[in-house]
Amino acid sequence: xxxxYTKRYTAEFKRxxxxxxxxxxxxxxxxxxxxxxxxxxxxxxxRQAKVDRGEGRPGELTGAEREELKRLRKQSAEQAKxxxxxxEAAVFFAKESDR
Numbered sequence: 599x600x601x602x603y604t605k606r607y608t609a610e611f612k613r614x615x616x617x618x619x620x621x622x623x624x625x626x627x628x629x630x631x632x633x634x635x636x637x638x639x640x641x642x643x644x645r646q647a648k649v650d651r652g653e654g655r656p657g658e659l660t661g662a663e664r665e666e667l668k669r670l671r672k673q674s675a676e677q678a679k680x681x682x683x684x685x686e687a688a689v690f691f692a693k694e695s696d697r
Contacts, residue, residue, distance in 0.1 A: 607635070612643045619644055 607615075619629050619640070626644055630637040649658045659667065 616644050616647045
């Protein structure tokens with residue numbers, strides 16, 4: 599089972615960890631062990647950095663694209679709720695006008 603506590607790392611720490619992998623030629627696992635970071639976390643940061651630099655596979659989203667997608671999904675959900683409220687109000691007022 600996973601831990602309830604998730605450690606947060608600054609963007610600067612992540613950037614430095616990625617640079618350490620690039621500059622030393624050591625494996626992600628070795629660098630992660632040295633820094634006390636989960637190898638999987640560092641691997642994910644490294645992979646995302648490559649995508650952000652345009653070195654990812656076709657179709658992979660950059661960090662900026664992920665943030666935009668998240669924002670648009672939230673906006674879409676809010677608009678769907680607004681539409682539902684307006685639909686219910688229209689039904690209510692249509693019933694009231696029939697009386």
